[in-house]
Amino acid sequence: MPEYEAIIGLETHIQLNTQTKIFCSCKADSWYDEPNTNICPVCSGMPGVLPVLNKRVVEKGVLLAAAMNSEIQPISFFDRKNYFYPDLPKGYQVTQYDKSLAKGGYMDVPQADGSIRRVTIWKLHLEEDAGKTRNELGRRLIDFNRCGVPLVEMVTGPDLRSADEAANYLTRLRQLLRWLGVSEADMEKGHLRCDANVSLRVKGEILLNTKTEIKNVNSIEAVRTAIETEIIRQTREYESGNKIQAWTLEWDEDTQSLKKMRSKETEADYRYFREPDLLPVYMDITWKEAILAGFPELPLKCRARFVSEYSLPEYDAEILTSERSLAEYFESAVKAYQGDAKRVSNWLMNDVLRLLKETGKTAGELSLTPAYLAEIIKLVDTNTVNTNTGKSLLEKVIATGRAPSDLVQAEGLAKVSDDSAIRTVVEQVLAESPAEVAAFKNGKIGLIGFFVGQVMKKMQGKADAPKARTLLEQLLK
DSSP, X not given: OOOEEEXXXXXXXXXXXXXXXXXXXXXXXXXXXXXXXXXXXXXXXXXXXXXXXXXXXXXXXXXXXXXXXXXXXXXXXXXXEEOOOTTOTTSEEEEOOSSOSEEOOEEEEEOTTSOEEEEEEEEEEEEXXXXXEEEETTEEEEEOTTTTOEEEEXXXXXXXXXXXXXXXXXXXXXXXXXXXXXXXXXXXXXXXXEEEEEEEEETTOOSOOOOEEEEEEOSHHHHHHHHHHHHHHHHHHHHTTOOOOXXXXXXXXXXXXXXXXXXXXXXXXXXXXXXXXXXXEEOOXXXXXXXXXXXXXXXXXXXXXXXXXXXXXXXXXXXXXXXXXXXXXXXXXXHHHOSOHHHHXXXXXXXXXXXXXXXXXXXXXXXXXXXXXXXXXXXXXXXXXXXXXHHHHHHHHHHHOOOHHHHHHHHTOSOBOOHHHHHHHHHHHHXXXXXXXXXXXXXXXXXXXXXXXXHHHHTTXXXXXXXXXXXXXXXXX
């Protein structure tokens, strides 16, 4: 039997996070709205209306194109893509065809084995979204709220070779979209949607074989599983001597299976022609430079710099650059701390990330500012407070917004290092625990942790723990 390899290309539809839709003033995000309540004559396709292009859609598209190493075009046009479907009220979609906002491009995607997979971009253009349909009690219901929502459609070359590589690409793309601030990229809410084109060929061959397209996948894991399922199906078909048909397949999340939707359309079926109601988009140098003036350092470059500049492990750098706000928070905290960057990283990854998860906030939204985090670390470094108190200060600062040093003074949280004060509590703990003292003297030396814990409890966590341990060991001899 020949050995087959998968040839995979992805089509992604990215919802841009503008306030309003692409050609009208209806708000763009309708996730929590009742069906058909966020529409107007323009986006619902009433006769005689005229679209007006949203400038912010173009600007966000340019940011994404620059990040994808695409060539931004000085002039682009909108076109009509004609097809009839219940959720397309005009009978056509306004998109860009042969003269789009950007041309070419690529994204370098790190793989688990340390290699880099370069994924080329064949198409990157602006378009409006259609509505959505759902089946309920044997009826097909239509919601037009999503009509006119601004999208960037990106089509990759057939450069991916496995379901894992496809998932890696989507993970990095989602990270990039959030980093740039152009999309929320939440697949469950449809901000990032992906169709996968899958074919197989014998390893070593050059020509591409018939492909199928997988639709209706709403998570990165679903994309991975759906592609793996289709690779298995096509392999079985080839090994049985059958040909692959150019189908459009639907992924059923409930049954974890693929179903045939229809035979795949070709571009000729859509009868593209120029949109007569919209002017060309002229991207002059001045406008382009203004859009890209605040273009950020991108996540992979930032990750590499964290390793080289701050001597962080790859793992730390990967976590800290998962979100732009977290990377910026880390750098601000390092600057305020003026010490070992790895120490700041440890506090962020072990404690602050937990608090972010609990509160549902981003790093930039915390009342625990980078300067306050640096102050807490310094309080621990100088033995003003112990580590446990320092960690409790994180939550106290978040709850009150007060400076750590103010809280230490106001609540008497400073570490107690006075030998006589600690000794008094140590003697009290030993007097109250005769059975444990006897067990310790009979060889259960692990009980030293119990005694230290009791001392810390009585002193409300303010005792110098190493000092308490030393005194305990002396008195237990």
